[in-house]
Amino acid sequence: MSSRDLHQAPGRSRVTRISGPWFGLIITLSAAALLFSMFLAISFGAKEMTLGTVWTAVVHYNPAVTTHQIIHELRLPRVLGAAVMGAAFAVAGALMQGVTRNPLADSGILGINAGATLMVALSFAFFPNMPYSMLVVMSFMGAAFSALSIFLLSSTSAGGLTPLKLTISGAVVAALLHSLSSGIAIYYELSQDLAFWYAGGVAGVRWSHLKLLIPIIIIAIIGVLALSRSISLISLGDEVAANLGVKTKRVRLLGMIGALVLAGVSVSAVGSIGFVGLVIPHISRKLVGVDYRYIIPVSALLGAVLLVFADLGARMVNPPRELAIGAMVALVGAPFFLYLAYKEKRSL
Template sequence: MTKWTYNHSHRKTSSKPIQATLLLIGGIILLIFAIGLSILYGASDITARTVIQSIINFNSNSTSHQIIRGLRIPRALAAALIGAGLAMSGALMQGMTRNPLASPSIMGVTAGATFSMAIALVVTPGASNFIMMLWAFLGAGLGVAIVFGVGSISKTGLTPVKLALAGTAVTALLSSLSSAIAIHFNIAKDISFWYAGGVSGVQWLQVQLLTPIALIGFVIALFLANSITTLNLGEDVAKGLGQRTFAVKLIGTIVVLLLTGAAVSVAGTIGFIGLVIPHITRFLVGVDYRWIIPCSAVLGGLLLVVADTISRMVNPPFETPVGTITALVGVPFFLYLARREGGSM
């Protein structure tokens, strides 16, 4: 049993409802504040008063009002929804696999979705946002299936490090195939958006597609939360307690595919949010997934909104890919986890 598998006493002592409640409330307040800053900051100099006026009394003849309502508000909301979705996906994957290195970007989910988007640009050029989302869902499922298949080719079975290595290899393979497709079919410019990652071009239609998926994923994840907490005690223990572990993992995987596929179809490749945020949340609130999932959602949304705002401040008026900002945080964290968990196997 590794240090990632919790026993009953650890589960009881590690539940921190007071800290979790404070984190949830404080995180929501900070998220709202960050969204406000995101709406305020941009190439055009807009005051807080103008933002309030555009919301309360929209003037279609005002360029500032059009920028706020048509560009900045949907961008900020999309960043919050995508960050929340990726963080919840990471929390679910880590909980279901009991693998501290699991996340959509590392386990091939994101790369699979991007690969399918490259195929979609060739097969169905000019497809609607909804059709592109469907392609992303299929690709996300393909990516995770290959990773688990490759990781299982071992007499000793799956381990956190093996899954991480398999995920890294499959991600590299699918990314290379995506690049080859982009070059051969001359769609490199089109697919470069998904490689860079970002929410700069998000419109209200995409927010409207993201919102129900995020809400459905959040509700189902909360419904699974107690089962995932039990699953962390070990699969044999969970089965002994009467849990249908296969059903929990199946439903959880579907939620991960939905959340990640939707995120990639709108914002492209944004890595490491699903890795870093669940660990930070678990450290702060304990191992009870009834708290980990909502707190991860709030902190994930906060991180991406802040990262998107920073991406506009690094080299104005040009924008740095937001995936670069999240990678600066995530890569050192991943190396630390890989070293720690690798030494504990």
């Protein structure tokens, strides 16, 4: 794929061909920022610990030491969960923006997170003892149902599927599904149990969750990386992609399945956190252009950094109480969404 081929992306930005050293530098700096953010997040909390204590607990864990237990059983899975789910949400958003050619696409904005949350609410109401592995499956099914509803609603209206109609349909479906989730929570007295999924948070992530979710997310990201060249071409338009031999319908389907898996399993662990998949892919494009072979890995790292810092901020604003991590991300994401919406309106 040449820089001449990749000349436009969601948001209509021009592409410059990036060099291997520049991409390597971006990856290195992003990985360093992730490690730094994780180390800070593990160090600070209700009980402050020295950096030496944190390092010793990570490298030479001693279950007899209380501080080591706090770090290993509570903070490490929490921080690792924030990093993994942040990467998943960011890659899901990048995929949706690429295959739909909609710069406003995000699993939260398009209502996919709302579908996953609805299935969590139904599971709590009718199957309270459901094992976590089945909750992940139900969450994915909810995300898939929501996505199908949005695409059907958008594509059957006059004029066919457009980015604007997709965004409006997503907002409508999200409002409906959130209302249903709230009704179920009130009727079955689940409001307190579901508050976590509405606001989003990583405090409940445990090693048992990560053992199930991390392999799924890694496999999904590797799978969509195999589609990255085709998604880059689709982002230029169906005609261009088809002329270059891309089977657009198949790539779109596989790309959306990847996004649904990433978003669905993440909601089952940390709740409905929006805007990560909106903000991070745009930042990634500014750094590395619109080639999805670069966007996906950079988005994964930056998404992880964002959610780890958001969780740290949620814990540090008013200790020992915690703010909702979704609210922290929204402080950045909501203004960014309004800026993109205004930019898109001016370009029409």
